Amino acid sequence: MHSIGSAQEILTQLKAGDNYLLLSHVHPDGDSVGSLLGLADLLQQMGKQVTIASTEEVAATFHFIPGIEQVRVGETELAADYEYVVAVDVSDYRRVGSLRSYLERAQLVINIDHHLGNEFGRPKYVRTSACATGELIYELFELAGLEPSYGAAIALYTAIVTDTGRFSHANTTAEAFRIAANLVKLGVEPYQIFHQIYQRKDLGFIRLLGKVLASLQTACGGRVVYIIMDQAMLTEYSPDLGDSENYIAYAQMVEGVKIALLFRQLADGRTKVSWRSVPGVDVSVFAREFGGGGHANAAGCEIDLEPQQAAEKVLTFLDKHFC
Ligand SMILES: [Mn+2]
Numbered sequence: 463m464h465s466i467g468s469a470q471e472i473l474t475q476l477k478a479g480d481n482y483l484l485l486s487h488v489h490p491d492g493d494s495v496g497s498l499l500g501l502a503d504l505l506q507q508m509g510k511q512v513t514i515a516s517t518e519e520v521a522a523t524f525h526f527i528p529g530i531e532q533v534r535v536g537e538t539e540l541a542a543d544y545e546y547v548v549a550v551d552v553s554d555y556r557r558v559g560s561l562r563s564y565l566e567r568a569q570l571v572i573n574i575d576h577h578l579g580n581e582f583g584r585p586k587y588v589r590t591s592a593c594a595t596g597e598l599i600y601e602l603f604e605l606a607g608l609e610p611s612y613g614a615a616i617a618l619y620t621a622i623v624t625d626t627g628r629f630s631h632a633n634t635t636a637e638a639f640r641i642a643a644n645l646v647k648l649g650v651e652p653y654q655i656f657h658q659i660y661q662r663k664d665l666g667f668i669r670l671l672g673k674v675l676a677s678l679q680t681a682c683g684g685r686v687v688y689i690i691m692d693q694a695m696l697t698e699y700s701p702d703l704g705d706s707e708n709y710i711a712y713a714q715m716v717e718g719v720k721i722a723l724l725f726r727q728l729a730d731g732r733t734k735v736s737w738r739s740v741p742g743v744d745v746s747v748f749a750r751e752f753g754g755g756g757h758a759n760a761a762g763c764e765i766d767l768e769p770q771q772a773a774e775k776v777l778t779f780l781d782k783h784f785c
Pocket of ligand 1: 494551
């Protein structure tokens with residue numbers, strides 16, 4: 463088990479301050495949103511003032527989580543400085559986006575994370591064996607002798623269900639099930655969460671899926687399967703891309719695939735690359751070559767090129783270092 467720092471050390475740090483700013487990464491996913499709201503509940507139960515902020519709007523998919531209205535977007539509703547800042551589910555300052563300046567100006571930055579290659583300084587609690595940062599937040603609750611509120615239980619369950627790919631990825635452990643079971647005992651209804659996250663896609667999302675499936679491409683003798691989504695496709699279907707992982711999941715279904723890739727063009731023309739792999743193939747190492755990072759079997763990076771060119775660049779790289 464690869465772990466830096468301890469839950470106890472972090473809990474002691476959290477008890478020391480009165481007022482916290484909580485931040486996570488750009489393109490907030492289920493784990494970042496769930497961890498933010500779970501940690502906010504823990505701190506509030508300990509009598510602390512909490513402000514939650516995100517560089518970007520939280521996708522509509524996650525608006526069902528109780529307390530989501532606490533998440534402030536951008537700097538406009540924030541104080542100039544916060545003495546104590548907690549960064550969750552994020553492994554380096556850059557990934558925090560435009561709000562990273564709050565980390566730079568803070569007296570103390572506390573980091574709670576489960577990504578490989580975490581670059582934060584201490585105090586931090588990083589355990590890469592955790593299925594989600596939500597698991598680490600739950601550990602803090604247990605250590606503090608406190609119980610997540612009903613809303614926080616939903617938030618933490620969301621963190622775990624999304625980061626484990628609905629309890630199916632290689633990070634799905636007995637601990638993930640134990641925590642999920644405890645959260646269900648607190649009132650979480652698994653079907654309701656599943657429905658909220660996975661069964662409320664807009665038509666554009668599903669229609670784009672049709673286009674995506676028809677245009678799946680392979681490389682490396684079928685060991686690499688990839689999808690390209692450019693701005694023209696995104697404009698035509700205008701899908702709510704809260705969870706673009708849904709698309710890459712289809713590339714992962716192809717028999718014999720070792721690495722699945724999704725090249726999605728961002729509004730500014732650049733390309734976000736999502737990497738997925740089977741156990742035994744560490745794509746976080748590859749994503750880091752392009753300035754990104756993540757987990758061994760799920761990583762990401764952004765490339766300053768249009769998607770077709772970004773794909774060529776990545777495939778050329780893989781041809782040399784993987785195929
Ligand atoms: Mn995570």
